[in-house]
Amino acid sequence: xxxxxxxxxxxxxGAGGLSVAAGAVQxxxxxxxxxxxxxxxxxxxxxxxxxxxxxxxxxxxxATATAAFGVAAHDPAPDFAAAKDHVQGVIGTIAPVDxxxxxxxxxxxxxxxxxxxxxxxxxxxDDTIIKARRFVVATGSRPFVPPIEGLDAVPYLTNESLxxxxxxxxxxxxIGGGPIGLEMAQAHRRLGSRVTVVEGAKALGRxxxxxxxxxxxxxxxxxxxIVEGAQVSAVTxxxxxxxxxxxxxxxxxxxxxxxxxxxxxxxxxxxxEKAHVDHDRRGVTVDHGLRSTNKRVxxxxxxxxxxxxxxxxxxxxxxxxxxxVFGLPAKARHDHIPWVTFTDPELAQIGLxxxxxxxRHGDKLFVARADMAHNDRAIATGQTTGFVKVMVVKGKPxxxxxxxxxxxxxxxxxxxxxxxxxxxxAISGMxxxxxxxxxxxxxxxxxxxxxxxxxxxxxxxxxxxxxxxGRP
Numbered sequence: 338x339x340x341x342x343x344x345x346x347x348x349x350x351g352a353g354g355l356s357v358a359a360g361a362v363q364x365x366x367x368x369x370x371x372x373x374x375x376x377x378x379x380x381x382x383x384x385x386x387x388x389x390x391x392x393x394x395x396x397x398x399x400a401t402a403t404a405a406f407g408v409a410a411h412d413p414a415p416d417f418a419a420a421k422d423h424v425q426g427v428i429g430t431i432a433p434v435d436x437x438x439x440x441x442x443x444x445x446x447x448x449x450x451x452x453x454x455x456x457x458x459x460x461x462x463d464d465t466i467i468k469a470r471r472f473v474v475a476t477g478s479r480p481f482v483p484p485i486e487g488l489d490a491v492p493y494l495t496n497e498s499l500x501x502x503x504x505x506x507x508x509x510x511x512i513g514g515g516p517i518g519l520e521m522a523q524a525h526r527r528l529g530s531r532v533t534v535v536e537g538a539k540a541l542g543r544x545x546x547x548x549x550x551x552x553x554x555x556x557x558x559x560x561x562x563i564v565e566g567a568q569v570s571a572v573t574x575x576x577x578x579x580x581x582x583x584x585x586x587x588x589x590x591x592x593x594x595x596x597x598x599x600x601x602x603x604x605x606x607x608x609x610e611k612a613h614v615d616h617d618r619r620g621v622t623v624d625h626g627l628r629s630t631n632k633r634v635x636x637x638x639x640x641x642x643x644x645x646x647x648x649x650x651x652x653x654x655x656x657x658x659x660x661x662v663f664g665l666p667a668k669a670r671h672d673h674i675p676w677v678t679f680t681d682p683e684l685a686q687i688g689l690x691x692x693x694x695x696x697r698h699g700d701k702l703f704v705a706r707a708d709m710a711h712n713d714r715a716i717a718t719g720q721t722t723g724f725v726k727v728m729v730v731k732g733k734p735x736x737x738x739x740x741x742x743x744x745x746x747x748x749x750x751x752x753x754x755x756x757x758x759x760x761x762x763a764i765s766g767m768x769x770x771x772x773x774x775x776x777x778x779x780x781x782x783x784x785x786x787x788x789x790x791x792x793x794x795x796x797x798x799x800x801x802x803x804x805x806x807g808r809p
Contacts, residue, residue, distance in 0.1 A: 358370045358445050376432070398415045494594060518595070535567050545738040620642035685737075705782065705784040735755070
């Protein structure tokens with residue numbers, strides 16, 4: 338048995354774990370990184386990276402198949418296997434940044450084995466015992482597979498196996514109408530598959546209803562069948578012939594099945610009890626500084642029980658590095674975390690939705706809105722579906738919803754504003770280049786001030802006085 342003593346032991350080489358390891362070791366800490374599966378975690382291998390690469394291939398196919406601006410449509414005849422080659426190529430290009438070789442080059446000791454706690458101060462990975470001053474649990478999450486009758490008897494896909502497909506599904510069934518389900522629905526539809534999405538409640542139910550409705554309308558216009566309020570009660574069939582039966586007896590048959598109903602955190606097998614680390618189905622129980630009930634153990638990313646996004650894991654890593662490397666107080670907050678559904682149109686959100694803001698702030702809330710239909714760049718490119726909606730309280734944005742082209746890029750202005758406590762005047766005072774989609778954010782800020790300026794009798798009275806008495 339080999340024994341190692343170190344400053345920091347990180348369990349999990351996904352986005353959060355890698356960020357902690359890289360940051361800590363480059364600042365002089367001794368770091369051991371334990372990973373029992375793939376370097377880069379879910380995001381690189383099964384999540385954000387491959388899904389956006391597949392969506393990019395699908396976008397190319399859709400653009401070719403769509404007539405616009407006097408350019409005739411052409412049958413793109415998508416090569417599904419070639420699209421998957423693109424996906425693997427993107428993963429391969431990014432992988433070296435997350436590789437064992439790179440991190441060992443930085444000075445991190447990488448152990449490729451599953452780690453588990455054996456005491457308050459020790460983790461065992463195969464035949465190595467690591468004793469550390471601080472531990473960071475960064476084990477992420479995995480696809481949640483619901484207990485549906487018959488599901489275990491038929492072949493089904495999750496995001497961990499979907500990207501291995503080389504042959505295009507004839508008819509892809511998707512259980513789950515959240516971001517993952519709808520992104521993959523659109524990607525496969527544009528690459529030539531028939532697609533049916535079955536959602537037990539409301540598709541995109543966590544998002545602003547007005548914004549979600551625009552996305553769902555666009556997906557249905559492309560030929561995707563989206564069935565809402567239909568809980569799947571049973572799954573039957575075999576490879577190539579799978580049938581979903583809903584609670585009301587409706588039956589839908591397809592060739593392939595993707596299960597996309599959420600995520601389950603990876604705490605199994607860590608033996609957290611032996612380290613006196615409290616946890617539940619949501620993850621490790623942590624305080625505002627991401628420290629667990631064992632003061633030596635921290636958690637970041639999905640396993641910390643908060644929003645399950647790669648950028649949150651990276652943000653958590655910064656909070657933890659500040660605490661365990663420099664010994665400085667650091668707290669995590671989540672009110673400034675944006676998220677994006679990368680459908681076409683995209684849907685982005687930060688902070689409070691309109692409904693949440695009304696419930697929390699009541700009459701103090703002002704909702705400022707600007708439509709893509711009034712943005713000259715959107716008009717020029719034929720992408721006028723969508724809007725920006727900003728929830729404002731006492732002159733400061735507390736939330737923003739954007740649906741439309743490049744919503745994930747446009748939301749970043751509001752991410753900066755909310756993170757930095759900026760007022761709407763900061764956005765209205767910004768000079769945006771013309772013509773850009775970014776002008777829509779400035780227009781939304783202007784919509785907040787317009788009633789105060791144009792509808793105020795006092796402003797008009799002051800202007801009349803100035804015009805009568807002011808110098809030319």
